[in-house]
Amino acid sequence: MTTEPLITVDSDQPVPPYVQIRDQIADLVSTGSLTAGTRLPPVRQLAADLGLATGTVARAYQELEATGHLETRRGGGTRVAPHHGKRRADVLRQHAEDFATTMRRLGVTHDEALAAVSTAFTTALPRR
């Protein structure tokens, strides 16, 4: 058997393929599973592997470049962008702010929110 496929797409899921690809790669980059400079398969190859059109994969790559996850050069391929350290911090802060905003909207206090997160962290069982 070949190497485990980097990306998989489940057509049963309601979320469109290009989003699945985008989010999966974003995760791999954010978690460090894909290090800076790592080259990704060309759009045609990945599209062929997944049974999709090139434009679909291209859209995923494109949005990932816009968010700073990837860097692309025509003829040179697509690679993981170098500054993902700083980006992770931004992503973390963004998530924290969204969470805080939601909590305030619900009328949850600072301490209450922290306690909930702490509990969730220890309890946290992956539910996927």
Place this chain on the structure above:
Amino acid sequence: MTTEPLITVDSDQPVPPYVQIRDQIADLVSTGSLTAGTRLPPVRQLAADLGLATGTVARAYQELEATGHLETRRGGGTRVAPHHGKRRADVLRQHAEDFATTMRRLGVTHDEALAAVSTAFTTALPRR
């Protein structure tokens, strides 16, 4: 001029009207702005006020009943459900778990996450 409209819909926004209605009411209930037993306008009236079809408002009410925010009785109107205290706790826990899951996925530590939330809470400026 009449009383401040409880709900408003902005057709320019990309999010569909029924979602806008649903989320706004959900917020009002969660924050306690609408207390248990408070009666909401009939679907026809709210629809007329907003320039929408009855079915659109009905859908919002329906989903809110499914999530436990509201209770509806034909002929009796739609009212805020009584147990929103317990519900708020559930919602809080759910958000906390989602946040924790995301943080783990990003490889963020327990302490790091708590610090980020704490910071976000003090910084948090409403962004609407």
Place this chain on the structure above:
DNA sequence: CGACTTGTATCAAGGCCTTGGTGCAAGGGT
């Protein structure tokens, strides 16, 4: 410098979701 690799642009086709409008059913209030 030239052929090849790779991402990009474009446009039509298809599907999914949302909305309007109308008629119906259930329950409330007098």
Place this chain on the structure above:
DNA sequence: ACCCTTGCACCAAGGCCTTGATACAAGTCG
């Protein structure tokens, strides 16, 4: 018991988003 209020179901119309396929442009590498 009756009439009225109110939510619900249904169905067709319209719009937005996504996809496929193909042709094109821009770099790369020998």
